[in-house]
Amino acid sequence: MTRRNLTVLFLVAIVSLVCFRRAERNPFARFLAHALQKVETEALNPVSSQDLFDGAMEGMVEQLDEYSGYINAKDAAEFEADLTQEFGGVGVLIRLEPAGEAPGARQVLTVINPPLFGTPAQKVGIEVRDQILEINGLPTSEMTMRDVLHTMRGPVGEPVALLVNRDGFDQPRTFDVVREVINVPSVVGSRPHPDGSWKFALEQDPRIAHLRILNFGEKTSEEFAEAMQSVHEQGFAAVVIDLRDNPGGLLDAAVEISDLFLPADREIVSIRGRGDKPRRQYIATGDGPYPGIPLVVMVNHYSASASEILAACLQDNQRAIIVGQRSWGKGTIQHVIPIQAGKALLKLTAARYVRPNGANIHRAKDAREEDAWGVMPKPEMTIRLTEREMALLRNWRQQQDIVITERSSPPTPESYAGEPPEPALAEPADSQLELAIETLQQILDGRRMPGSQE
Known part of the structure; x- marks a missing residue:
């Protein structure tokens, strides 16, 4: 048989x-x-x-x-890597870009960010704007990004052969890169320093720190606590917690971050299961180390799940002012259940969460605008951006987040034998961040009460 x-x-x-x-x-x-x-x-x-x-x-x-x-x-390994914030890889930020402007132009896998110092890709000399033509002999022009990730990532210690083309090369060269554990940060600041650390001070007002939480993984609460310790040591007077475009992640990470800012015995979030039966109530474990620092939490339409838990908790406990626009409205909790001897995963919605004031967060399929869902700023704190405006901000932010190191200096037209690089994007107006800064300035100047939504 x-x-x-x-x-x-x-x-x-x-x-x-x-x-x-x-x-x-x-x-x-x-x-x-x-x-x-x-x-x-x-x-x-x-x-x-x-x-x-x-x-x-x-x-x-x-x-x-x-x-x-x-x-x-x-797909299970990639899913788990997103939550654990680490994987076996080479340490490059890449995307598939069209090779030309003509319709149907082939896709070229391009390095869009200089590899961070100390990563495998940086050690062998991979540079920003390099074109990766093959991975282990497989043409990338025929791959999707999903294929690229599956091929590029793998067991730590194993080599990956990258065939690279670069302006100035007579012909493509092969770089043998040995995979290492790549840690993916989820908490970043306003601007990167050359060594890969982050600058938290906002240029508009150096009294205010800007902390961006990109997602909620296993290391997020630890990263955030370290960032807040740095904020405290540097003497910042107020903090903007930026949750815009954050899709969520682990419930525990949102709970642990909330706990940093609350007095003892305050409710963070409660969980209800089938039949709306109460399952668990999360309560602040003790007086957090930052119970009084003025906070603004920024959300937009794509802030979801754990982002909404954190924002709703700080809003309902009058610890933060919410600025931006109404959040996504994902108020359910998924249990990830290993099946098939742990090779595959079943992600099963098993509960919903309720914010401290008892209001619903989840947006049902038939929900109307006037229904209760999501996290909503007060009208005077609401600024709605169009999809185009949000896209411009994302693209500009991505360019600003490029880390410039001694081994990877910013490209100049003279450094290109072929087409010059795209010009730097002009900074688009970020009216939501401007309102967040103005609000905190009013608090610091005594013109507004901390946590006041009025």
């Missing part, structure tokens, strides 16, 4: 065993096992057992809410 058939029989046996134990409560499990067996033995075009399993799982989760999902074995 082939290994494939043995695998199918094993799957059917397992499903059948589960069905037998649960048949009185859910006969559909037995029906599923029967269907799996029929497809395997009678389908005209044979399909692998793995594909059948993946298809069955994807079909099941499609019947659930939009945030539940099945993460197959191929």
Whole structure:
């Protein structure tokens, strides 16, 4: 008997065993096992057992809410890397860019940020604007970004061969890069220093620190606590916590950051399960180290999940003023359940969270603008940006976040043998940040009470 058939029989046996134990409560499990067996033995075009399993799982989760999902074995490692904030890689920020302006121009994998000092890519001399033509002999022109990440990342200590083209090269050269653990920061400041650390002071007012939380991973609360310690030691008088475009992440990270700013016994968030049954209430563990520092929290339409937990907590406890525009409205919690011996993951919505004032955050599919959902600034603190304005700010911010090191100086027209680099983007107006600064200045000058939403 082939290994494939043995695998199918094993799957059917397992499903059948589960069905037998649960048949009185859910006969559909037995029906599923029967269907799996029929497809395997009678389908005209044979399909692998793995594909059948993946298809069955994807079909099941499609019947659930939009945030539940099945993460197959191929994508599970990347998903977990996003949460752990580390992976085996080479340390380059890359994207697929069109090779020309003509419609249908081929895509070129381009390094868009100088590798940070000490990363594998920096050690071997990879530079900004390098074009990676092949990864381990595979042409990148035929890859999606998903393919690129799967090929570039891998076990620590293993080499990756990158065929690189660069202005000034007579022909492409191969760089052998050995993968190392790459740590992905989730808390950054206003501007990067050459050594990769961050400047927190805002140029508009050096009394105010600007902390941007990009997502909520396993290391985020530790990173944020370290940043706040630096803010405290440098004598900043107020802080802008920028959650714009933050898609969320781990609940615990949002809770731990909230705890830094609250008096003892204040509610952070509460969790409710099926049937709206209370599951858990998160309470401030003690007087946080920063209970009085003036705060503004910035949110926009793409601030979601853990971002909304932090923003709602600080708003309801009158510890921060919210500036920006209404947040996304994702108020559900997903449990990540390993399946298939841990190779794949089931992301299952199992609870919802409620903000300290008892209001709902989750935006249902049929929700109206006048319904309660998301985190909303007061009208005088609301500035709505268009999609184009937000895109301009993102692009400018990405350019500003480029870290310039001694080994990787900013490109100049003279350094290019071919086409000159794109000119630096002009700084777009950030009216939301300007309002945040103005609000904190009013507090520091005694013209507004800290935490006041009026």
